[in-house]
Amino acid sequence: MTLPPSISLPDLSHERFSVEYILSGSAAAAQAAAQKMTVEQTVEFPQEALPAGDIADELVGRIEAFEPLEGGRQRAVISYAVETAGRDLPQLLNVLLGLSSLLPGIRVNRLLEIPDALLNQYQGPRFGPAGLREIVGVYDRPLICTAIKPMGLSSEQLADLAYRCARGGIDIVKDDHGIGNVVWSPFEERMARVAEAVERANAETGRRAIYAANVSGPQDQIVERALIAKQAGAGAVMAAPASDGLDAIRVLASDEEIGLPVLSHPTLSGVFLAAGEASSGFSHALYYGQLQRLAGADSVIFVNMGGRFPVSEEDIANLLDACRAPMGDLPPVMPMPGGGMTLPRVPALLEFFGRESIFLMGGGLHTASPDLEGNVEAFLRAVGG
Amino acid sequence: MTLPPSISLPDLSHERFSVEYILSGSAAAAQAAAQKMTVEQTVEFPQEALPAGDIADELVGRIEAFEPLEGGRQRAVISYAVETAGRDLPQLLNVLLGLSSLLPGIRVNRLLEIPDALLNQYQGPRFGPAGLREIVGVYDRPLICTAIKPMGLSSEQLADLAYRCARGGIDIVKDDHGIGNVVWSPFEERMARVAEAVERANAETGRRAIYAANVSGPQDQIVERALIAKQAGAGAVMAAPASDGLDAIRVLASDEEIGLPVLSHPTLSGVFLAAGEASSGFSHALYYGQLQRLAGADSVIFVNMGGRFPVSEEDIANLLDACRAPMGDLPPVMPMPGGGMTLPRVPALLEFFGRESIFLMGGGLHTASPDLEGNVEAFLRAVGG
Numbered sequence: 001m002t003l004p005p006s007i008s009l010p011d012l013s014h015e016r017f018s019v020e021y022i023l024s025g026s027a028a029a030a031q032a033a034a035q036k037m038t039v040e041q042t043v044e045f046p047q048e049a050l051p052a053g054d055i056a057d058e059l060v061g062r063i064e065a066f067e068p069l070e071g072g073r074q075r076a077v078i079s080y081a082v083e084t085a086g087r088d089l090p091q092l093l094n095v096l097l098g099l100s101s102l103l104p105g106i107r108v109n110r111l112l113e114i115p116d117a118l119l120n121q122y123q124g125p126r127f128g129p130a131g132l133r134e135i136v137g138v139y140d141r142p143l144i145c146t147a148i149k150p151m152g153l154s155s156e157q158l159a160d161l162a163y164r165c166a167r168g169g170i171d172i173v174k175d176d177h178g179i180g181n182v183v184w185s186p187f188e189e190r191m192a193r194v195a196e197a198v199e200r201a202n203a204e205t206g207r208r209a210i211y212a213a214n215v216s217g218p219q220d221q222i223v224e225r226a227l228i229a230k231q232a233g234a235g236a237v238m239a240a241p242a243s244d245g246l247d248a249i250r251v252l253a254s255d256e257e258i259g260l261p262v263l264s265h266p267t268l269s270g271v272f273l274a275a276g277e278a279s280s281g282f283s284h285a286l287y288y289g290q291l292q293r294l295a296g297a298d299s300v301i302f303v304n305m306g307g308r309f310p311v312s313e314e315d316i317a318n319l320l321d322a323c324r325a326p327m328g329d330l331p332p333v334m335p336m337p338g339g340g341m342t343l344p345r346v347p348a349l350l351e352f353f354g355r356e357s358i359f360l361m362g363g364g365l366h367t368a369s370p371d372l373e374g375n376v377e378a379f380l381r382a383v384g385g
Numbered sequence: 386m387t388l389p390p391s392i393s394l395p396d397l398s399h400e401r402f403s404v405e406y407i408l409s410g411s412a413a414a415a416q417a418a419a420q421k422m423t424v425e426q427t428v429e430f431p432q433e434a435l436p437a438g439d440i441a442d443e444l445v446g447r448i449e450a451f452e453p454l455e456g457g458r459q460r461a462v463i464s465y466a467v468e469t470a471g472r473d474l475p476q477l478l479n480v481l482l483g484l485s486s487l488l489p490g491i492r493v494n495r496l497l498e499i500p501d502a503l504l505n506q507y508q509g510p511r512f513g514p515a516g517l518r519e520i521v522g523v524y525d526r527p528l529i530c531t532a533i534k535p536m537g538l539s540s541e542q543l544a545d546l547a548y549r550c551a552r553g554g555i556d557i558v559k560d561d562h563g564i565g566n567v568v569w570s571p572f573e574e575r576m577a578r579v580a581e582a583v584e585r586a587n588a589e590t591g592r593r594a595i596y597a598a599n600v601s602g603p604q605d606q607i608v609e610r611a612l613i614a615k616q617a618g619a620g621a622v623m624a625a626p627a628s629d630g631l632d633a634i635r636v637l638a639s640d641e642e643i644g645l646p647v648l649s650h651p652t653l654s655g656v657f658l659a660a661g662e663a664s665s666g667f668s669h670a671l672y673y674g675q676l677q678r679l680a681g682a683d684s685v686i687f688v689n690m691g692g693r694f695p696v697s698e699e700d701i702a703n704l705l706d707a708c709r710a711p712m713g714d715l716p717p718v719m720p721m722p723g724g725g726m727t728l729p730r731v732p733a734l735l736e737f738f739g740r741e742s743i744f745l746m747g748g749g750l751h752t753a754s755p756d757l758e759g760n761v762e763a764f765l766r767a768v769g770g
């Protein structure tokens with residue numbers, strides 16, 4: 001052998017976290033895939049050349065359960081030593097899926113058991129529902145949010161939209177995800193204009209609407225943009241974990257100087273979802289729920305069923321559960337369904353998502369009637385405000 | 386209308402880049418999807434409420450070509466105003482796929498025309514093949530690379546592996562992607578040990594092997610880790626765009642103080658690939674080739690056909706082409722096939738990938754014989770060294 005015949009790791013905590021996978025294919029094929037995953041996502045080394053002892057016994061993943069599901073798929077639970085996930089999100093992603101993402105038909109469905117040794121590495125949402133409510137001063141109904149767009153509008157025009165929405169009673173006015181630092185609305189200029197517009201509306205209405213600034217962009221500028229946004233008067237920041245990297249959410253959420261709520265935007269997130277039998281990826285619950293919560297998103301935006309994108313009620317229900325179910329001491333993430341919402345659909349949203357949610361309506365507020373402020377007022381009334 | 390009836394954007398360059406998509410489904414369904422994408426990935430606004438003028442005419446994507454392909458799929462070419470892609474990679478990803486990633490069956494196949502106005506925003510690979518060859522002092526054969534692993538080994542043990550590989554004639558010794566900052570091998574400690582071991586071997590052999598340090602991890606520590614690695618004597622850095630965010634590659638490649646070659650690792654990258662009819666994502670050529678090249682990777686690691694992962698020869702051939710075909714003034718990216726390579730397969734690799742490549746063998750060097758140094762010598766001979 002090229003390595004010592006046996007290796008012992010006396011410092012191992014022997015604490016393990018476990019992950020539920022849904023695997024495509026026959027039981028035999030899925031069993032073989034699960035076996036492969038235990039190695040691929042951890043030691044990534046030929047098993048015949050692996051030293052005996054703790055590396056083979058503890059660091060290689062362990063299949064804890066395996067059972068057939070209806071519809072010809074299989075459920076596998078694999079546990080991993082907490083230490084394999086390192087101390088950061090990219091390394092956790094390596095262990096959850098990593099190179100196995102290149103194998104077909106693996107859905108990483110749910111983090112099942114997460115010992116404190118792993119959970120304690122993550123601060124989670126700084127504000128969560130309680131903190132967000134305190135900031136906007138709304139306690140007894142869902143919050144409402146809109147995006148200022150389309151791209152091509154000037155900062156003045158975007159600020160005017162923000163003003164009218166805040167006048168109408170919106171709680172959160174967010175940038176469109178497509179509007180970061182664009183020629184028609186340079187980042188710094190927009191921060192100043194929009195934050196001022198929201199503040200002016202607040203002074204008139206007595207409400208406490210906030211502006212959520214899209215700080216998605218170059219990794220070495222995200223924190224700087226967030227600080228510029230804060231300085232200008234923005235009340236929250238937004239980034240997109242699928243394009244910015246999941247850790248961008250953690251960086252924003254944990255930075256003491258920024259200290260603002262963080263919204264997680266779903267652009268490009270479809271690639272992270274397992275779609276169809278051949279594709280590998282994450283479930284809605286794990287990607288939008290558990291991972292964003294570990295990273296520290298105070299609210300996660302996702303596309304809702306019945307809108308412009310296909311998604312199942314079951315996936316959304318599981319996502320909701322992952323946002324809210326106990327997860328150590330981490331506060332819940334406030335779910336923010338969007339993606340084709342219209343005023344007539346608000347009652348159904350209320351029934352499904354409940355009060356502890358944020359409802360996002362973008363284009364729908366521009367098609368309901370020519371009166372944007374009036375449309376926002378109607379949105380507010382529809383959620384009980 | 387809630388917006389001005391017409392908007393003119395006098396500053397528009399009227400330069401457009403065009404993107405080839407392969408769409409699943411019937412011609413009618415794919416045509417409808419393409420139409421939707423022109424809006425979803427740009428203005429994301431109800432078309433009936435969109436101001437007339439430049440936003441509707443220029444910022445909304447434009448279908449430039451549409452034709453059926455064999456096998457019931459459709460090819461669409463969509464062009465976008467350069468300005469919609471903003472000035473950064475996350476925003477480019479928004480326009481290439483963005484929220485449409487949540488629609489089924491969209492494969493972003495290739496950037497076709499990329500005007501200088503867009504290309505000039507990216508520095509691309511700092512070294513490329515010529516620069517890499519100069520660093521390791523090898524001009525007449527493919528370079529060879531290995532990874533030191535498995536996780537669980539101490540920094541001393543990893544350094545010993547690196548020493549033996551460098552003695553055998555490896556050009557690049559890289560960290561395993563699963564070994565960043567782990568308890569058994571803390572980052573700083575490993576940098577010092579492994580860099581020293583490679584340097585010691587170089588002093589003995591007269592070669593110029595380099596250590597490529599895995600700096601994947603927290604976004605706010607990547608640059609710092611790269612600088613620690615450089616200080617310790619590492620000759621290259623590695624990050625994983627799928628888990629760290631694509632822009633991590635650009636940050637590393639463009640930082641003057643770091644100034645080291647950048648390797649792009651494929652962990653988690655399977656989620657970014659379109660797999661099967663239902664899944665949306667990128668082609669191998671676009672994800673591993675064009676995007677990494679824009680970001681500035683000097684070499685891109687990907688899993689090769691015939692190894693542990695399923696991948697078609699056509700996808701790999703297109704990837705190769707994207708690494709090497711002219712792309713403005715950007716240097717080529719050196720392709721680094723890996724993922725289950727063994728010594729007997731080297732001649733076939735040579736024939737397919739040619740001399741201007743880096744061959745990566747990890748586990749295969751540990752199973753060929755118990756003599757790691759001898760196995761590397763055989764690897765070197767097999768590529769003509």
